[in-house]
Amino acid sequence: MSFVNTLMNGTNFDHKSLNALQKVTLRAVVMSFLFFGLVAIEGMIMRMVSTGSANPLPEMFSHPEHYFSIMTVHPIVGIFGSTYQLVFAAFMFLVPYLTKKPLYSVKLANFVWLSITIGTALAWIAGFVWQYAPLYTLYWPLPADTEQFQLIGGIVFILGVALIMIGTFGFIYNIYATIFARVGVHKDKTTKELLISGFGIDGMLNLWNKLRGKQPYSKEPALALPVVAIFRGTVDTFLDAVVILGAGLLVLVYLIFDASGAPLNVATIDALLYKNFFWWGLDLVADGLVLIYVAGSWYLLATLITGQKLFMENVARAALMLELLVSWMVWSHHLLGDQGQPEMMKLISGEMVTAFELLTQGLALFITLVTLWKARPLKMTMELKYLLGGLVGFGLAIPAAIIQADMGMNRVLHNTQWIIMAHVHIALIVGLYMTLYSALYVLWPLVTNNTKMWSAKLSNTHFWMYLIGGIGMGAFGGMAGLDGMLRRHLYINGEYNTYMILAAICGSMILIAWAIFLFNVVMSVGVKGLIGIFLPAEDKTTSYGLEDTLPSPEPEFSKK
Amino acid sequence: MTFTNSLELLAFHNVAYSIYAAMIISIIAWFGYNLTRDKKAKSVVRIPFYYYMAFLVAGGVGHHIFTYNTIPWVSEDITRHEQTVDTTYNFTIEKHKWTLPAEKITIECGQQVEFDVMSKDLIYGFGLFRQDGSMVMQMQVNPGSSNDILWTFLHNGEFDLTSTEYAGPNQYSHDGKTDLMRVKKLIKVVGCKEGGGVK
Numbered sequence: 001m002s003f004v005n006t007l008m009n010g011t012n013f014d015h016k017s018l019n020a021l022q023k024v025t026l027r028a029v030v031m032s033f034l035f036f037g038l039v040a041i042e043g044m045i046m047r048m049v050s051t052g053s054a055n056p057l058p059e060m061f062s063h064p065e066h067y068f069s070i071m072t073v074h075p076i077v078g079i080f081g082s083t084y085q086l087v088f089a090a091f092m093f094l095v096p097y098l099t100k101k102p103l104y105s106v107k108l109a110n111f112v113w114l115s116i117t118i119g120t121a122l123a124w125i126a127g128f129v130w131q132y133a134p135l136y137t138l139y140w141p142l143p144a145d146t147e148q149f150q151l152i153g154g155i156v157f158i159l160g161v162a163l164i165m166i167g168t169f170g171f172i173y174n175i176y177a178t179i180f181a182r183v184g185v186h187k188d189k190t191t192k193e194l195l196i197s198g199f200g201i202d203g204m205l206n207l208w209n210k211l212r213g214k215q216p217y218s219k220e221p222a223l224a225l226p227v228v229a230i231f232r233g234t235v236d237t238f239l240d241a242v243v244i245l246g247a248g249l250l251v252l253v254y255l256i257f258d259a260s261g262a263p264l265n266v267a268t269i270d271a272l273l274y275k276n277f278f279w280w281g282l283d284l285v286a287d288g289l290v291l292i293y294v295a296g297s298w299y300l301l302a303t304l305i306t307g308q309k310l311f312m313e314n315v316a317r318a319a320l321m322l323e324l325l326v327s328w329m330v331w332s333h334h335l336l337g338d339q340g341q342p343e344m345m346k347l348i349s350g351e352m353v354t355a356f357e358l359l360t361q362g363l364a365l366f367i368t369l370v371t372l373w374k375a376r377p378l379k380m381t382m383e384l385k386y387l388l389g390g391l392v393g394f395g396l397a398i399p400a401a402i403i404q405a406d407m408g409m410n411r412v413l414h415n416t417q418w419i420i421m422a423h424v425h426i427a428l429i430v431g432l433y434m435t436l437y438s439a440l441y442v443l444w445p446l447v448t449n450n451t452k453m454w455s456a457k458l459s460n461t462h463f464w465m466y467l468i469g470g471i472g473m474g475a476f477g478g479m480a481g482l483d484g485m486l487r488r489h490l491y492i493n494g495e496y497n498t499y500m501i502l503a504a505i506c507g508s509m510i511l512i513a514w515a516i517f518l519f520n521v522v523m524s525v526g527v528k529g530l531i532g533i534f535l536p537a538e539d540k541t542t543s544y545g546l547e548d549t550l551p552s553p554e555p556e557f558s559k560k
Numbered sequence: 561m562t563f564t565n566s567l568e569l570l571a572f573h574n575v576a577y578s579i580y581a582a583m584i585i586s587i588i589a590w591f592g593y594n595l596t597r598d599k600k601a602k603s604v605v606r607i608p609f610y611y612y613m614a615f616l617v618a619g620g621v622g623h624h625i626f627t628y629n630t631i632p633w634v635s636e637d638i639t640r641h642e643q644t645v646d647t648t649y650n651f652t653i654e655k656h657k658w659t660l661p662a663e664k665i666t667i668e669c670g671q672q673v674e675f676d677v678m679s680k681d682l683i684y685g686f687g688l689f690r691q692d693g694s695m696v697m698q699m700q701v702n703p704g705s706s707n708d709i710l711w712t713f714l715h716n717g718e719f720d721l722t723s724t725e726y727a728g729p730n731q732y733s734h735d736g737k738t739d740l741m742r743v744k745k746l747i748k749v750v751g752c753k754e755g756g757g758v759k
């Protein structure tokens with residue numbers, strides 16, 4: 001087949017064969033990877049600006065208004081536009097697949113990806129057109145500071161964020177409505193039984209009964225372990241959306257009063273109290289849903305890759321419950337540099353409870369590795385490679401954060417590049433995305449009806465460039481942080497130049513890797529197929545694989 | 561073992577974390593290689609599950625015990641309201657401008673000083689930096705609440721002050737080349753021994 005023919009038609013992809021659930025999943029996946037490209041370009045602009053005289057970009061990118069508006073939208077596009085969309089897409093496919101039930105509503109699923117896409121675009125436009133730049137932290141009263149920012153920019157930004165959160169509520173409703181639907185295998189289950197299983201209480205009771213030498217509370221839990229992780233993580237997703245939406249509404253009220261000519265007094269809101277409220281909610285993303293979703297994804301991937309039961313499943317179920325409780329009590333590690341924060345909160349929430357994450361994530365790592373180990377010998381497939389990459393990412397990123405969640409270390413590391421690069425970027429780019437890529441390779445045959453990936457070579461090139469680029473960028477940025485480079489600061493005079501040039505080289509590897517991956521996907525589904533994904537599905541089925549058994553087939557490649 | 565300033569602490573941290581990073585990457589790589597082999601891999605070391613969990617607990621708790629006992633500013637910070645300081649320096653920030661206690665501040669080695677900073681509008685940061693750009697220390701500066709820190713300098717040097725928290729683009733000149741909140745060589749510490757410590 002000629003190159004042009006493959007480019008237009010793909011390998012063997014037929015969008016007409018996809019049902020409604022598959023199509024809505026792929027729509028969100030496509031949007032997610034487009035936003036990933038945008039966020040990678042934004043990241044590269046910031047990396048280039050920090051290289052000083054080596055920066056080839058026009059001068060306007062170094063202007064503080066421009067630079068910080070990019071820094072403001074970068075995490076919005078990355079976390080919500082890309083990551084949320086990809087995770088939501090995977091889970092809206094997986095929950096019906098794993099529970100053997102139809103998705104509650106495909107219309108709602110379409111609303112979710114559309115509202116998150118439009119919301120992200122609005123927030124981006126607010127930065128691009130009006131250079132609204134309070135950063136994602138929205139530290140009070142900066143978002144309501146109309147002396148530095150245009151009012152219209154603030155309003156558009158907040159509306160965008162609100163739309164993302166409304167889409168998030170749509171996802172949550174769809175997931176819970178599907179899990180609690182008493183149809184199919186859950187026809188005879190009560191809501192109480194599903195709730196007990198969803199919260200992992202059955203796992204805890206099983207462990208408790210085992211200790212007392214009694215029969216297990218439940219031999220066959222109502223919900224599969226990955227669904228439990230999705231259920232549990234979604235609790236944090238809900239709480240986080242409530243907090244972010246609440247903060248957004250507060251900012252909006254102030255902006256509207258400002259526009260009416262009767263501005264409210266910003267000092268009415270206590271900045272430190274607001275910071276506590278906001279970090280409590282925002283931390284439910286970083287230390288809550290991400291860790292819980294990731295642990296659940298590792299368990300799912302380990303069982304799918306090996307085709308065997310998870311090692312220590314009851315412990316894993318109970319640990320997910322513990323992770324949820326821990327995630328509600330760790331926000332003070334973001335306030336270790338705030339002298340008005342009570343010392344006991346710093347000590348208990350900021351240090352001690354936060355250190356628990358070493359235990360919960362260490363446990364997830366252990367269970368996943370042992371499950372894989374017991375199934376030796378395994379073939380080094382793409383999904384296994386990416387899963388191991390994801391384990392490396394969190395293995396590096398979690399201790400990097402625990403080190404800083406300490407009153408002594410925080411005094412010399414807070415707000416430096418250490419935390420944003422050695423922790424956040426490695427956790428997201430390597431840990432989370434490698435896990436998501438693994439899931440993508442596992443789900444690819446199911447979602448695309450066994451479409452062949454175009455090139456195995458390109459898949460491997462993507463893997464290595466992405467892994468080396470991700471770890472390298474995080475490492476060099478982290479080293480700059482140790483040398484005093486701040487994370488929310490503008491450096492254009494060549495300070496920390498060596499590290500920034502090396503970080504930019506690694507960053508460009510991530511960008512190139514993304515382009516390679518995208519090209520491979522386009523060559524697999526074809527331009528016509530890509531467009532077809534967005535056309536209405538002829539098959540209105542909202543479930544997948546009711547008769548299928550695990551494991552899923554491994555994706556085939558058109559070219560080796 | 562005691563760290564007398566951030567340079568010593570961060571150098572130690574850099575080495576320790578680099579060793580850890582190399583170890584975790586190597587372990588997963590070794591693990592991945594052996595996953596695919598038919599031949600059973602020889603265990604380098606067998607660690608029972610409960611030992612592994614105990615190791616994680618010890619790591620999480622031990623880290624804080626270690627830093628409490630080796631970093632002098634931790635206990636100083638926790639007990640700061642019970643201590644009598646040698647000198648207090650008051651700073652105010654409004655509209656990205658500092659009101660300083662003096663144009664230049666000279667501090668004797670080993671003196672315990674307090675920096676008390678007030679913001680009249682936004683959230684800023686208070687950070688001191690060496691001439692090579694490395695950080696001495698920082699704290700957040702919130703409007704409407706107390707922002708005070710005790711510090712004992714044990715090394716001679718001249719330190720710049722700037723805000724370590726983003727408070728909008730007005731912190732910079734329009735071309736981005738100048739940090740308008742940076743006060744160069746504001747603090748000078750004198751009287752320490754060459755390698756650090758009170759003479």
